[in-house]
Amino acid sequence: MSASSSGNSYRVLDLFAGAGGFSLGFDWAGFSTSVAIDFNQNAIDTLVGNYSDKKTVVLKEDLSKLTPFQLEHKLSKENIRINFDVIIGGPPCQGWSMAGRGKIRSLTKDSGPQGPLEDPRNKLYKRYLAYVRHFQPKVAVMENVSGMLSHSGINIADLVAETFEDAGYRVTWKKVNASEFGVPQSRERLFFVGIRKDLNLQFRFPETILKNGQFKYPTATVKDAISDLPAITHGSKDWIKNYIKQTGTSDYAKLMRKDAVPGKIFDHVCRGHNEQDLAAFKHMKQGDLYKDLPAHLKRYRDDIFHDKYRKLRWSKPSGCVTAHLSKDCYSHIHPSQTRTISVREAARLQSFPDSFYFAGSMSSKFQLIGNAVPPLVAFRIATEIKKQIFSIQRKSKATSFQEVEL
Ligand SMILES: C[S@@+](CC[C@H](N)C(=O)[O-])C[C@H]1O[C@@H](n2cnc3c(N)ncnc32)[C@H](O)[C@@H]1O
Structure with missing residues (x-):
């Protein structure tokens, strides 16, 4: 120093x-x-x-x-x-x-x-x-x-x-x-x-x-950021989960793991969803928006809510992580699991390392992360x-x- x-x-x-x-x-x-x-x-x-x-x-x-x-x-x-x-x-x-x-x-x-x-x-x-x-x-x-x-x-x-x-x-x-x-x-x-x-x-x-x-700094994608995290289902509330080190982990994920508790991941929890949302998430392809859903899977007006849902792409950076995640997480639907992103995934997308602690309820954590x-x-x-x-x-x-x- x-x-x-x-x-x-x-x-x-x-x-x-x-x-x-x-x-x-x-x-x-x-x-x-x-x-x-x-x-x-x-x-x-x-x-x-x-x-x-x-x-x-x-x-x-x-x-x-x-x-x-x-x-x-x-x-x-x-x-x-x-x-x-x-x-x-x-x-x-x-x-x-x-x-x-x-x-x-x-x-x-x-x-x-x-x-x-x-x-x-x-x-x-x-x-x-x-x-x-x-x-x-x-x-x-x-x-x-x-x-x-x-x-x-x-x-x-x-x-x-x-x-x-x-x-x-x-x-x-x-x-x-x-x-x-x-x-x-x-x-x-x-x-x-x-x-x-x-x-x-x-x-x-x-x-x-x-x-x-070329970019001066190494760029990172959603895959680099979160693909090493364990699979969870929607509504998962296990605040502490086991973390198993993968081979081929990205440099970005390695950076995020620096000083993390070995073998553990915190705050890898996400919202629960109703059947209608789950069916919509399942149907969506990476990069799809709400407007891309077939009529029978829509429950909002798509002229107003055309991008209310957004499925992340593995190969790109995510869209902006905002404090709105404390209200709903539809803007960040996981690219391959039928759910929205977890608190830890939001933190990773914001470049907070896994050793970083966020206080309060799930909504509070999303808000703190999105505001940062x-x-x-x-x-x-x-x-x-x-x-x-x-x-x-x-x-x-x-x-x-x-x-x-x-
Ligand atoms: C955009 S966030 C700041 C995020 C922060 N720079 C970071 O990187 O994590 C704005 C913060 O201002 C705080 N804030 C708003 N009004 C305030 C006030 N009157 N006095 C003190 N803090 C206030 C909010 O609680 C919120 O945490």
């Missing part, structure tokens, strides 16, 4: 930390999450379960209420250092994708206590920036849904970047597809990386496609930040899974 000016590894504050996927990737890259904050009890239990031995301070706080000053005070009382090198976070901002330019501008710029800033959907983004302003880390990294990218031809991300600039940060943003970072899932998200202006640096996202058209930044994406970005901003001359261009240090 590398040393910072203060003698420890680079210190991260994770806001809206959720399960800690963002943090995990930074930790893999040699950073250290000092403080992680969320207000959801299952997120807190998950963070404590995975990070307590790393000395991360996990705080259950409502960030819409806790001010940066109050956090500083709280941490100082506990003798916890507040000199964060990086602040990461994915504040929920559902409002943006539907807003128009004038509205966005007024939402993202200070416009007084009575102004549209009071829109609760944008308050959390403002709060994230207030933390950045207050603690002045060298680097601020924010993740958000790509829906904010463009609305009626307006580039909302550029407007958001302006507000980072106003806070004293030089920003680069990019729409990132997790599948290009080695995650077996097509997932598009926006990442903003702001560098404090006095450092006089501009972050460059890693190129994912080489000049010869895939740790492998966070790792690749964090590695590049370390190389470019913290000038660490260690192996930072992991091009094979073996080079990813868990």
Whole structure:
């Protein structure tokens, strides 16, 4: 692990930390999450379960209420250092994708206590920036849904970047597809990386496609991700199952097994389904959608629900793993078993290793997983930040899974 000016590894504050996927990737890259904050009890239990031995301070706080000053005070009382090198976070901002330019501008710029800033959907983004302003880390990294990218031809991300600039940060943003970072899932998200202006640096996202058209990082498919897991039936509730190592396991699966309890797999549980669904799942071929079903197997209007069901393909990355899995898992039907995916399979598709613990009910686990930044994406970005901003001359261009240090 590398040393910072203060003698420890680079210190991260994770806001809206959720399960800690963002943090995990930074930790893999040699950073250290000092403080992680969320207000959801299952997120807190998950963070404590995975990070307590790393000395991360996990705080259950409502960030819409806790001010940066109050956090500083709280941490100082506990003798916890507040000199964060990086602040990461994915504040929920559902409002943006539907807003128009004038509205966005007024939402993202200070416009007084009575102004549209009071829109609760944008308050959390403002709060994230207030933390950045207050603690002045060298680097601020924010993740958000790509829906904010463009609305009626307006580039909302550029407007958001302006507000980072106003806070004293030089920003680069990019729409990132997790599948290009080695995650077996097509997932598009926006990442903003702001560098404090006095450092006089501009972050460059890693190129994912080489000049010869090949992907820089090894890509992974659904088969790579989950085919080594034991077969289960729908409704399986065995929270601990035996895991038998297969020959020919993919590099990706080997990465996922690193530090796992030998011979055991946790959370390989899935939803139960009624006969009608099971008949539909059985009929579907890999890649099929709801609209491809014959009429007698349909129970919804297919003009509205044409892609409600989606069967995974072994040979491709999966579709986006979202928190909607906590409601139903029809978007991720197993490619060869008559069921939807298990919690552990969803975690694998998000690049959470098998050693990672998720708290709460099955729905809670799906939600935590679906909300997370895939740790492998966070790792690749964090590695590049370390190389470019913290000038660490260690192996930072992991091009094979073996080079990813868990
Ligand atoms: C998109 S998730 C973050 C996922 C996380 N970055 C990860 O990689 O696992 C957003 C998180 O914000 C939390 N959250 C929403 N509003 C909050 C608030 N007012 N205070 C604290 N946490 C909040 C939610 O509980 C949720 O865990």
